[in-house]
Amino acid sequence: xxxxxxxxxxxxxxxxxxxxxxxxxxxVEAIRSVPGVRLLSHSADPDHNRSVFTFVGAPEPLLEAxxxxxxxxxxxxxxxxxxxxxxxxxxxxxxxxxxxxGVSMEDCxxxxxxxxxxxxxxxxxxxxxxxxAARCSERVRLSAVRRGQYEGLKETxxxxxxxPDIGDPRLHPTAxxxxxxxxxxxxxxxxxxxxxDLAVAKRIARAVRESSGGLVNLQAQGMWMDSRGLAQVSMxxxxxxxxxxxxxxxxxxxxxxxxxxxxxSSEAIELLPLDAxxxxxxxxxxxxxxxxxxxxxxxLLEEET
Amino acid sequence: xxxxxxxxxxxxxxxxxxxxxxxxxxxVEAIRSVPGVRLLSHSADPDHNRSVFTFVGAPEPLLEAxxxxxxxxxxxxxxxxxxxxxxxxxxxxxxxxxxxxGVSMEDCxxxxxxxxxxxxxxxxxxxxxxxxAARCSERVRLSAVRRGQYEGLKETxxxxxxxPDIGDPRLHPTAxxxxxxxxxxxxxxxxxxxxxDLAVAKRIARAVRESSGGLVNLQAQGMWMDSRGLAQVSMxxxxxxxxxxxxxxxxxxxxxxxxxxxxxSSEAIELLPLDAxxxxxxxxxxxxxxxxxxxxxxxLLEEET
Numbered sequence: 001x002x003x004x005x006x007x008x009x010x011x012x013x014x015x016x017x018x019x020x021x022x023x024x025x026x027x028v029e030a031i032r033s034v035p036g037v038r039l040l041s042h043s044a045d046p047d048h049n050r051s052v053f054t055f056v057g058a059p060e061p062l063l064e065a066x067x068x069x070x071x072x073x074x075x076x077x078x079x080x081x082x083x084x085x086x087x088x089x090x091x092x093x094x095x096x097x098x099x100x101x102g103v104s105m106e107d108c109x110x111x112x113x114x115x116x117x118x119x120x121x122x123x124x125x126x127x128x129x130x131x132x133a134a135r136c137s138e139r140v141r142l143s144a145v146r147r148g149q150y151e152g153l154k155e156t157x158x159x160x161x162x163x164p165d166i167g168d169p170r171l172h173p174t175a176x177x178x179x180x181x182x183x184x185x186x187x188x189x190x191x192x193x194x195x196x197d198l199a200v201a202k203r204i205a206r207a208v209r210e211s212s213g214g215l216v217n218l219q220a221q222g223m224w225m226d227s228r229g230l231a232q233v234s235m236x237x238x239x240x241x242x243x244x245x246x247x248x249x250x251x252x253x254x255x256x257x258x259x260x261x262x263x264x265s266s267e268a269i270e271l272l273p274l275d276a277x278x279x280x281x282x283x284x285x286x287x288x289x290x291x292x293x294x295x296x297x298x299x300l301l302e303e304e305t
Numbered sequence: 306x307x308x309x310x311x312x313x314x315x316x317x318x319x320x321x322x323x324x325x326x327x328x329x330x331x332x333v334e335a336i337r338s339v340p341g342v343r344l345l346s347h348s349a350d351p352d353h354n355r356s357v358f359t360f361v362g363a364p365e366p367l368l369e370a371x372x373x374x375x376x377x378x379x380x381x382x383x384x385x386x387x388x389x390x391x392x393x394x395x396x397x398x399x400x401x402x403x404x405x406x407g408v409s410m411e412d413c414x415x416x417x418x419x420x421x422x423x424x425x426x427x428x429x430x431x432x433x434x435x436x437x438a439a440r441c442s443e444r445v446r447l448s449a450v451r452r453g454q455y456e457g458l459k460e461t462x463x464x465x466x467x468x469p470d471i472g473d474p475r476l477h478p479t480a481x482x483x484x485x486x487x488x489x490x491x492x493x494x495x496x497x498x499x500x501x502d503l504a505v506a507k508r509i510a511r512a513v514r515e516s517s518g519g520l521v522n523l524q525a526q527g528m529w530m531d532s533r534g535l536a537q538v539s540m541x542x543x544x545x546x547x548x549x550x551x552x553x554x555x556x557x558x559x560x561x562x563x564x565x566x567x568x569x570s571s572e573a574i575e576l577l578p579l580d581a582x583x584x585x586x587x588x589x590x591x592x593x594x595x596x597x598x599x600x601x602x603x604x605l606l607e608e609e610t
Contacts, residue, residue, distance in 0.1 A: 008605075040604040056605065100605075185601070191591075249590055266591045271601040277586050284589040285554055285569045296490070296576040297343040300313075300361065300405075303607065 009111065010056045010185070011066045012270065013095040015073045016088045018044040018051050023076045030072040031055050034065040041270050047225040049084025049233075050093070052188070054270045056100060063111050065120050066095055074123050074175040079150045085223040086234070087146045089128075089153055090176030092292035093118065094142060096131060097182045108182035109133045116166040116180045123175070126157070126167030133182030135165050142220060143211070150176045169227060187237040187245060187276055188269035191252050196261035198224040201231035207255040208233070208248065215251060217243040230264060240273070246280040274298075307367035310558060314416065315361045315490070316371045317575065320378045320399040321393045323349040323356050328381045335377040336360050339370040346575050352530040353539075354389025355398070357493070359575045361405060368416050370421050371400055379428050379480040384455045390528040391539070392451045394433075394458055395481030397424065399447060401436060402487045413487035414438045421471040428480070431462070431472030436486030440470050447484055448516070455481045458508045492542040492550060492581055493574035494559050501566035503529040506536035512560040513538070513553065520556060522548040534570060545578070551585040579603075 007261060017023045017291035024044055031039050035058055044051035070092040079089035095115060097108040109132055116127035116298040134140045138161075148156055154171055156162045163169045164177060171177055193201060201222030207214045208218040223232045233252055237243060274292055282290040292298045308584060322328045324368035329349055336344050349356035360370060375397040382396035402413040405595045414437055421432035439445045443466075445575045453461055454500060459476055461467045476482055498506060506527030514525040522544040528537045538557050542548060558568055579597055587595040597603045 040601075041599075245590070263591055265593055268592060268595060268599060271599055271604055274600050274602045277582065277600060280590065281582050281586045285550070285585065286568055287573060288570055290573060290577075294346075294573060294576055294583060295579050296345075297579045299576055 003093045006163055006206075007058055007107075008100040009059050009062045009103055010053060010054065010098040010100050011062055011095060012054050012098065013066060013069060014052050014088075014093045015069070015077065016050055016082050016084065016091050016093050017073070017077050018049040018084065019046050024051055025070075026072050026076060027053065027069050028056060028070040030066045030226035031032060033068060034061045036061040037065040043270060045086075047084070047223070047227050047232075048086035049082065050086045050088065052270050059103060059107060059111055062097075063115060066097075066115055067122075070095065070115075070119060070178070071123060074125060074172065078174040078175045080200050080205065082150070085225070087149050087221070088176075089146050089150050089228045090125065090172070092175065092178040093146075094130075094179040094181070097178075098185055099182075105132050105182060105184075110272050112180045112182045113166075119178055119180065119263075123172070124167070125172045125175050126164035126170065126177045129165040129179065129181060130179045131183040133181040139165070141219075142181075145179045153177060170262065177258075184239065185273055187240050187272060189235050189237065189245065189248070190267045190269065191233045191235070191249065192225070192228065192266065193231045193233065193256055193261045194264040196231040196256065196259060198222060198231055200256075200259045200261055201233055203259070204252060204255045204261075205233050208235075208251045215243050215248060218248055231261075234257065240276045240279075244279045244283070245272075245276055246283040249280075312363055312412075313361050313405040313406055314364050314367045314413060315359065315403040315405050316367055316400060317357060317359050318371060318374060318404065319393075319398045320374070320382065321355055321356055321384065321387050321389065321396050321398050322378070323354040323384050323389065324351050328377075329356055330564045331357065331377050331379070331381060332374050332410050333354065333535070334371045335373040336374060339366045341366040342370040345501050348575060350391075352389070352528070352532050353391035354387065355393065357575050363413060364408060364416055368401075368420060371402075371420055372427075373476075375400065375420075375424060376428060379430060379477065383479040384481040385479060387455070390450075390530070392454050392526070393481075394451050394455050395430065395477070395483050397430065397480065397483040399435075399484040399486070401485075403490055404487075410437050410487060416469075417487045419483045421483075424483055424485065425472035428477070429472070430477045430480050431469035431475065431482045433482065433484045434470040434486060435484045436488040438486045441469075444470070446524075447486075447501055450484045458482060460562040489544065490578055492545050492577060494540050494542065494550060495572045495574065496538045496540070496551070496554065497533065497569045497571065498536045498538065498561055498566045501536040501561065501564060503536055505528060505561075505564045505566055506538055508564070509557060509560045509566075513540075513556045520548050520553060525553075525557075536566075545581045545584075549584045549588070550577075550581055551588040554585075
């Protein structure tokens with residue numbers, strides 16, 4: 001891998017723990033223990049029982065931080081006792097590598113492969129490679145990799161079509177399996193509904209997502225949020241340039257209307273790219289064009305460099 | 306004036322020229338001729354026949370650049386032959402100083418006063434001090450200073466209540482008068498209407514602005530844009546924290562509905578502060594909170610400093 005000076009990769013792993021604060025603190029500590037790696041953001045959802053961490057660094061320290069966090073998750077999370085609304089196949093449910101600056105997608109694919117090797121060789125967690133790192137078209141999409149979830153995969157991992165890409169076809173006894181991949185930046189966005197139950201949330205999710213007649217580049221699932229007493233459509237926008245955030249949001253609103261449901265609130269999970277914010281801002285205010293060159297702080301920073 | 310290292314002031318003068326490219330180029334050149342001053346943005350509107358320049362710098366070079374641009378405008382613009390949709394009292398119609406970093410509002414008031422002195426002593430342009438620099442409450446608002454415009458002021462400047470703050474009560478024979486002041490950042494935002502004539506645009510402007518029953522901190526006027534064949538509500542939001550952009554936009558939409566008019570498009574004049582963008586983004590997507598710490602690029606920059 002040829003790496004430029006200033007090369008920056010992002011890793012956004014999702015771990016199957018969103019409640020125990022000591023485990024979340026240990027995951028933060030593991031990421032921060034690698035010099036040169038910067039933890040930009042982290043969040044946890046008790047209903048999903050899941051946490052997300054966003055950190056960046058040069059490729060080598062980034063990979064080390066991702067592995068240390070994964071090792072912590074494997075040590076501290078027992079999938080046999082894990083319950084949560086969000087689909088998952090293991091403690092290290094998914095770990096994508098994202099090119100930010102000075103690295104190619106191929107660099108990130110190679111990082112994913114090395115991460116997968118370490119997960120299997122050092123921790124005995126079998127791995128599915130997904131996204132740009134997928135070795136067959138059926139595993140590009142994370143939803144296909146996660147089919148049946150942890151519990152179902154226990155039964156099916158021995159079937160040839162569910163064999164992991166790295167490791168033997170047996171789950172880690174407590175940490176399950178992991179999906180590791182490379183991808184472009186995505187937007188994870190949850191919309192909370194008032195006046196909808198779980199069935200309605202699932203129907204809305206089916207209506208808006210690519211896999212069942214909705215928007216391309218959009219993944220969505222309906223969930224029930226016990227702690228808040230409301231239904232949620234949890235979405236991933238895989239290409240926010242082609243399929244912008246406002247379009248997904250307005251389509252959810254439209255599909256909710258037929259059930260008399262309304263959007264109560266939304267949540268952006270982790271960070272949003274500035275371009276995605278400005279595109280949605282422009283849509284609602286009917287601005288023909290509004291790029292980052294129209295943002296005061298951006299212009300101030302640009303001129304200083 | 307005690308000025309910190311890194312002190313940054315913004316000046317956003319509006320000149321009564323939006324058509325002749327050679328004059329606009331001369332204004333750009335005048336601003337750029339002062340070392341240390343950075344021109345962040347400039348724009349011109351042929352219907353308004355008016356241009357706006359946004360530049361920043363340390364107080365002393367910034368004042369010099371503002372003066373040089375004003376001198377160019379006085380030399381090149383003849384108000385006797387100026388026609389445009391936007392109200393104005395002179396070639397240097399308005400020049401506000403805005404504190405950005407390391408300077409106080411009082412510093413900016415003092416800069417406005419020194420600018421006013423130079424306009425009168427060196428160029429013989431009488432000046433009204435407005436905004437935070439106003440010397441009486443009647444002149445805080447720019448609309449009051451501009452009442453009657455250039456043509457009207459020719460008749461009324463000799464009346465005691467219209468005496469300029471700096472200079473004798475007579476207009477410059479070609480450059481008229483100037484308004485110079487100090488203020489917080491504001492948002493200048495124009496909304497173009499389809500299905501509205503000038504009378505409807507004026508009624509909508511009256512309905513939404515502070516001075517006649519609308520939103521506080523909002524100035525608005527209805528205009529007809531000849532070059533585009535549509536009506537416009539041209540707005541200034543004087544405090545976008547208290548009265549955010551989306552609220553003004555939606556109120557214009559609502560008031561337009563009674564006339565069967567719709568919003569065709571919008572234009573942000575010059576730069577918008579990031580917080581104003583994020584507040585409006587959050588409103589439309591029903592995000593409980595979304596600050597700059599949720600923007601990827603912002604987090605990347607923050608950590609690097």
